[in-house]
Amino acid sequence: xxxxxxxxxxxxxIAERLARLDAERAKLSNQLAEFEVAERALGRFGGRKxxxxxxxxxxxxxxxxxxxxxxxxxxxxxxxxxxxVTLKAVKAHTKGASAxxxxxxxxxxxxxxxxxxxxxxxxxxHRRAGRLENRAQRWFAPPxx
Numbered sequence: 001x002x003x004x005x006x007x008x009x010x011x012x013x014i015a016e017r018l019a020r021l022d023a024e025r026a027k028l029s030n031q032l033a034e035f036e037v038a039e040r041a042l043g044r045f046g047g048r049k050x051x052x053x054x055x056x057x058x059x060x061x062x063x064x065x066x067x068x069x070x071x072x073x074x075x076x077x078x079x080x081x082x083x084x085v086t087l088k089a090v091k092a093h094t095k096g097a098s099a100x101x102x103x104x105x106x107x108x109x110x111x112x113x114x115x116x117x118x119x120x121x122x123x124x125x126h127r128r129a130g131r132l133e134n135r136a137q138r139w140f141a142p143p144x145x
Contacts (some may be wrong), residue, residue, distance in 0.1 A: 085110050086122040096138035
């Protein structure tokens with residue numbers, strides 16, 4: 001085998017390996033894009049975002065740039081849970097409050113947009129635990145013993 005034939009074989013072998021690596025890179029890039037879509041969907045529906053591990057390698061030049069979420073999709077977690085702020089809202093209304101009044105109060109004071117069924121669930125949990133009372137469609141904090 002001459003040196004030129006050996007160089008030709010090495011060149012073909014390297015070209016095949018580069019083609020396999022490029023196909024694998026494209027496959028991984030598609031998987032990454034799917035994971036990013038799933039992460040955004042989880043973020044929209046209340047799932048917690050998982051921090052991506054830091055890579056020590058520099059990103060490939062052919063990779064698409066990662067876009068940061070804009071202000072519309074970026075949400076901050078509330079400082080307190082819905083259950084906690086619901087209890088605070090009822091205690092703020094000493095003469096009792098309807099569910100609609102509580103929703104407006106939560107929106108005004110805490111900046112929370114609460115769906116009626118979610119608020120009802122939180123109020124019911126507090127009622128079952130004995131922290132709230134419901135009389136005539138109004139919610140009250142029970143008198144302390």
